[in-house]
Amino acid sequence: MATPAGTRPRGEGRAHLNEVALRLFALRGVEGTSLQDIAAEMGVSKAALYYHYKTKDELVLGVIAPLLDELAQIVEDAERHRGRQARIDVVITGMVRIVLESQSWFKVFMSDPYVVRLLPEQTALRQSWHRLADLVTGPDHDEFMKVALLCFVSGLPGSLRDPQVAALDRAQLRDYLVECGRRLLQTRRRTTHAG
Amino acid sequence: MATPAGTRPRGEGRAHLNEVALRLFALRGVEGTSLQDIAAEMGVSKAALYYHYKTKDELVLGVIAPLLDELAQIVEDAERHRGRQARIDVVITGMVRIVLESQSWFKVFMSDPYVVRLLPEQTALRQSWHRLADLVTGPDHDEFMKVALLCFVSGLPGSLRDPQVAALDRAQLRDYLVECGRRLLQTRRRTTHAG
DNA sequence: GTCTATAGAAGGATAGAC
DNA sequence: GTCTATCCTTCTATAGAC
Numbered sequence: 001m002a003t004p005a006g007t008r009p010r011g012e013g014r015a016h017l018n019e020v021a022l023r024l025f026a027l028r029g030v031e032g033t034s035l036q037d038i039a040a041e042m043g044v045s046k047a048a049l050y051y052h053y054k055t056k057d058e059l060v061l062g063v064i065a066p067l068l069d070e071l072a073q074i075v076e077d078a079e080r081h082r083g084r085q086a087r088i089d090v091v092i093t094g095m096v097r098i099v100l101e102s103q104s105w106f107k108v109f110m111s112d113p114y115v116v117r118l119l120p121e122q123t124a125l126r127q128s129w130h131r132l133a134d135l136v137t138g139p140d141h142d143e144f145m146k147v148a149l150l151c152f153v154s155g156l157p158g159s160l161r162d163p164q165v166a167a168l169d170r171a172q173l174r175d176y177l178v179e180c181g182r183r184l185l186q187t188r189r190r191t192t193h194a195g
Numbered sequence: 196m197a198t199p200a201g202t203r204p205r206g207e208g209r210a211h212l213n214e215v216a217l218r219l220f221a222l223r224g225v226e227g228t229s230l231q232d233i234a235a236e237m238g239v240s241k242a243a244l245y246y247h248y249k250t251k252d253e254l255v256l257g258v259i260a261p262l263l264d265e266l267a268q269i270v271e272d273a274e275r276h277r278g279r280q281a282r283i284d285v286v287i288t289g290m291v292r293i294v295l296e297s298q299s300w301f302k303v304f305m306s307d308p309y310v311v312r313l314l315p316e317q318t319a320l321r322q323s324w325h326r327l328a329d330l331v332t333g334p335d336h337d338e339f340m341k342v343a344l345l346c347f348v349s350g351l352p353g354s355l356r357d358p359q360v361a362a363l364d365r366a367q368l369r370d371y372l373v374e375c376g377r378r379l380l381q382t383r384r385r386t387t388h389a390g
Numbered sequence: 391g392t393c394t395a396t397a398g399a400a401g402g403a404t405a406g407a408c
Numbered sequence: 409g410t411c412t413a414t415c416c417t418t419c420t421a422t423a424g425a426c
Contacts, residue, residue, distance in 0.1 A: 029308025031226035113224025155350020
């Protein structure tokens with residue numbers, strides 16, 4: 001039952017693997033998902049996975065790589081804009097778009113302990129994050145803005161966890177999340193009360 | 196009350212175990228932390244841990260039990276207040292206090308995949324969460340408020356992840372986080388959110 | 391690209407001595 | 409409360425056939 005004509009086109013094997021792995025990673029966590037689990041879900045043997053990735057670490061990185069690219073893209077887009085508030089807006093809308101496109105991706109990427117430990121070694125991500133942080137902290141390097149940014153991006157995937165929330169209208173949800181980001185990432189006016 | 200049924204506090208040994216386990220859970224994730232790791236960190240043998248907890252699941256629940264109690268306490272405090280905004284304020288300040296008292300606790304509790312899968316079975320937590328959600332969604336059950344609430348509480352631990360953020364003045368950080376919560380959880384007065 | 395079979399390490403958990 | 413020793417399972421990864 002090797003590879004009958006009628007199964008997946010060439011090169012799509014890896015894409016399917018990434019897809020299944022991501023779903024299970026989001027559901028049970030990376031360390032809670034064995035290669036056996038993934039293979040069973042795909043209907044192949046565990047050994048078959050090693051044709052696509054040499055190690056589990058490489059599989060994990062392969063799964064989240066597209067998100068690293070998207071993040072870098074958002075940073076580039078934001079830097080092309082002038083004005084801090086406009087740049088921040090690009091970041092917010094970009095992040096909201098990504099999390100709505102794939103909540104699983106974002107969740108695994110932002111909060112899985114295994115991924116969080118694995119990612120800092122990726123210099124491309126470090127660079128993206130620093131550029132992003134510089135964008136929001138601005139010329140005066142307001143570190144508190146970084147607090148708000150982190151709260152927003154790490155809170156995004158969690159905000160969709162509730163089943164009733166997941167059932168909300170997609171467009172309304174998008175608008176509301178963007179509004180949340182704008183509220184959080186307003187540049188601070190230190191001496192004023194709410195006005 | 197949130198202590199696992201049939202178990203009673205047993206003294207200093209268990210407290211120390213909880214402490215060490217929590218630290219490692221926050222660092223590497225629950226599934227990334229073996230009983231061997233914990234035992235080694237404590238300078239005892241793996242088997243010694245089984246005097247305190249029968250299984251790893253019970254250890255995990257024992258570690259986060261105090262946080263379940265604190266959460267229930269916050270809900271009770273909030274319900275004693277009148278007026279939705281006042282209640283929400285109690286929730287915000289309570290959450291911020293907890294996360295600053297123990298970031299590790301909050302992080303493991305809110306975002307560790309193993310804990311997230313383990314917790315829904317705890318009916319005490321389900322009750323607390325529903326009461327909390329009712330508080331913020333208000334009499335008209337505005338589900339979007341739940342989005343903001345989830346974004347805030349699940350974003351809180353992530354907001355402290357950055358080393359530069361962790362170095363900020365504690366009192367200022369507390370005030371700023373409370374401000375973040377208030378911005379996010381303002382009751383919406385508009386009938387449309389697209390603004 | 392996938393299979394069977396298996397090595398080798400690490401995990402959770404138990405038994406029984408002290 | 410802690411130890412040593414051990415059991416059984418599961419895990420990642422490899423070897424080699426098809």
